[in-house]
Amino acid sequence: MAADPGVSFVTRAPEKQPDLAAAPHTARPKVWIEGVMKSYSSKAVDNLLALRDVNLQVRPGEFISLLGPSGCGKTTLLKIIAGLVPFDSGRVDIDRDPVTEPSSKVAMVFQNFGLFPWRTVRGNVEFGLEAAGVPGKLRRETAEEYINLVGLGRFSNSHPSQLSGGMQQRVGLARALAVRPEILLMDEPFGALDAHTRELLQFEMLSILQKTQATIILVTHSVDEALVLSDRIAVFSPSPGHIMEVLDVDLPHPRDAAVKSLPRYAAMRQHIWDALRPVAKKDDAS
Amino acid sequence: MKRRSLPDLVWAVLGIVLIVAVWQFYGQLTNPFLFPSFTRVLGQLWEYIASGILGRAFVETMGLLVVGLAIGSVVGIVVGIVIGSNANLSATFAPFIQVAYSTPRIALIPLVMLWFGVGFNAQVVLVFLSCVFEVVTATEAGVQLVTKQYREVARSFRLSRLQTFIKVILPGSVSYIFSGIRLGMGSAFVGALGAQMFMQASGLGSVVKHAMQSFRTDQVMACVITLAITAAVLTAGMRRAEQRIAPWRNDSFDD
Ligand SMILES: Nc1ncnc2c1ncn2[C@@H]1O[C@H](COP(=O)(O)OP(=O)(O)OP(=O)(O)O)[C@@H](O)[C@H]1O
Numbered sequence: 171m172a173a174d175p176g177v178s179f180v181t182r183a184p185e186k187q188p189d190l191a192a193a194p195h196t197a198r199p200k201v202w203i204e205g206v207m208k209s210y211s212s213k214a215v216d217n218l219l220a221l222r223d224v225n226l227q228v229r230p231g232e233f234i235s236l237l238g239p240s241g242c243g244k245t246t247l248l249k250i251i252a253g254l255v256p257f258d259s260g261r262v263d264i265d266r267d268p269v270t271e272p273s274s275k276v277a278m279v280f281q282n283f284g285l286f287p288w289r290t291v292r293g294n295v296e297f298g299l300e301a302a303g304v305p306g307k308l309r310r311e312t313a314e315e316y317i318n319l320v321g322l323g324r325f326s327n328s329h330p331s332q333l334s335g336g337m338q339q340r341v342g343l344a345r346a347l348a349v350r351p352e353i354l355l356m357d358e359p360f361g362a363l364d365a366h367t368r369e370l371l372q373f374e375m376l377s378i379l380q381k382t383q384a385t386i387i388l389v390t391h392s393v394d395e396a397l398v399l400s401d402r403i404a405v406f407s408p409s410p411g412h413i414m415e416v417l418d419v420d421l422p423h424p425r426d427a428a429v430k431s432l433p434r435y436a437a438m439r440q441h442i443w444d445a446l447r448p449v450a451k452k453d454d455a456s
Numbered sequence: 457m458k459r460r461s462l463p464d465l466v467w468a469v470l471g472i473v474l475i476v477a478v479w480q481f482y483g484q485l486t487n488p489f490l491f492p493s494f495t496r497v498l499g500q501l502w503e504y505i506a507s508g509i510l511g512r513a514f515v516e517t518m519g520l521l522v523v524g525l526a527i528g529s530v531v532g533i534v535v536g537i538v539i540g541s542n543a544n545l546s547a548t549f550a551p552f553i554q555v556a557y558s559t560p561r562i563a564l565i566p567l568v569m570l571w572f573g574v575g576f577n578a579q580v581v582l583v584f585l586s587c588v589f590e591v592v593t594a595t596e597a598g599v600q601l602v603t604k605q606y607r608e609v610a611r612s613f614r615l616s617r618l619q620t621f622i623k624v625i626l627p628g629s630v631s632y633i634f635s636g637i638r639l640g641m642g643s644a645f646v647g648a649l650g651a652q653m654f655m656q657a658s659g660l661g662s663v664v665k666h667a668m669q670s671f672r673t674d675q676v677m678a679c680v681i682t683l684a685i686t687a688a689v690l691t692a693g694m695r696r697a698e699q700r701i702a703p704w705r706n707d708s709f710d711d
């Protein structure tokens with residue numbers, strides 16, 4: 171083992187986890203998740219517990235990853251924050267307001283991009299603005315701005331089917347950013363891409379997102395992806411999902427592929443694998 | 457794609473030439489009353505065209521087809537959207553529509569005659585019944601698929617129900633609707649011919665019927681060729697229209 175994984179990576183600074191009642195407005199979490207329980211009932215299974223007592227405070231402007239094994243409820247939690255899925259008990263607040271429906275402060279990037287094939291790139295990026303009632307000219311300009319931001323200026327009039335997977339996902343990102351969300355939710359945004367494109371787009375997305383002030387919540391089951399991108403990582407237990415620990419990723423910014431060769435990176439990576447390991451064993455046993 | 461189209465065409469022409477050659481050869485050997493040669497059928501076809509019989513019949517049949525298909529499409533789209541938007545309605549009508557869809561609608565001719573008579577309006581009813589279920593089924597499937605695919609995208613961008621319908625469901629379903637109309641057109645053509653043969657004789661149906669009753673195999677075959685070419689052209693036209701409208705969709709609803 172390269173370094174002692176110990177507890178030193180676990181969120182150390184208690185002042186960074188402010189108590190809602192005591193803290194002034196400035197330190198208030200962007201998203202406050204407390205005691206959230208969620209179970210699904212379907213034809214196949216009745217009352218399947220997906221999330222068990224989930225607690226998390228997302229800080230304004232941070233990049234936090236939800237990391238965990240398949241089926242642990244990461245997507246469920248993300249959709250709860252997005253207001254797309256109701257939960258059974260507990261509370262989920264955005265800026266103190268309980269989440270009951272999709273909020274205008276939130277935008278989402280979908281795993282399979284969710285682009286409209288009948289719309290051009292510009293049409294796709296304008297989609298959220300249309301729904302928000304932004305008038306034509308401003309809508310166009312805003313869309314162009316974000317299309318340029320993701321580096322697709324030349325493809326404004328192309329249709330998604332004419333673009334590669336990586337380019338399509340950048341359209342998805344532009345569409346979400348165009349509504350100027352305070353919180354950006356991403357559910358395995360690189361999941362449908364090949365390994366090479368995935369790696370390229372990760373760093374590119376990082377530099378794009380540095381130009382926004384948005385708080386970012388990313389769902390992933392890749393330890394490397396979480397480490398490379400995040401300020402913090404929330405590690406889930408297997409189903410029923412529960413956040414086991416929240417890690418500070420104190421790797422230097424701005425990040426590029428070189429961070430992966432830092433000893434600190436290797437140590438954190440090892441620590442996370444160790445955290446997930448008993449999980450893997452339990453999986454094998456059952 | 458471009459590179460393959462030329463050899464494909466060459467093969468298709470070869471196939472046609474081969475079939476025509478065999479046909480011609482066999483037709484000259486055998487009794488022309490049972491199996492007229494290709495040139496004989498061609499001659500009859502020309503006679504039909506020159507006399508204006510075929511042209512008039514063609515217009516009559518197309519008129520019936522277009523009216524019936526138009527009504528069937530409009531009703532089919534509306535019903536398909538309504539059913540496709542509501543899971544309970546969909547479950548309620550699924551068995552009925554499936555049975556209706558797979559029943560040869562020609563069998564409804566006696567009932568249609570009983571209830572609506574044999575005139576043009578009754579024939580339109582038969583054509584309508586022939587195609588409406590195709591359109592309903594395809595539209596319903598399209599609406600359900602698009603809804604499933606984009607419901608969360610639309611909700612996360614806070615679209616109202618009406619906005620979701622106009623901006624997502626409708627444009628997303630158009631290509632499915634077109635596939636339904638194309639399928640419906642095939643059945644509507646069968647329905648129109650059936651109506652014109654077995655109800656009040658008119659159009660191509662009556663020409664076929666007349667040829668059959670006078671034992672003119674060459675005339676029957678000339679009619680069959682006309683029908684085959686018409687159906688092929690109509691279907692190809694619809695396919696092209698579909699591709700125009702939804703170039704991203706290279707799958708098709710039926711095949
Ligand atoms: N709509 C649903 N109906 C019933 N059960 C569901 C539904 N959505 C999710 N589940 C169940 O809830 C649990 C958590 O699912 P979820 O999709 O949130 O997991 P995940 O962590 O995102 O997994 P993955 O990494 O595979 O995407 C799973 O057991 C899943 O089967």
Ligand SMILES: [Mg+2]
Nearest residue numbers: 244245246357
């Ligand atoms: Mg998931």
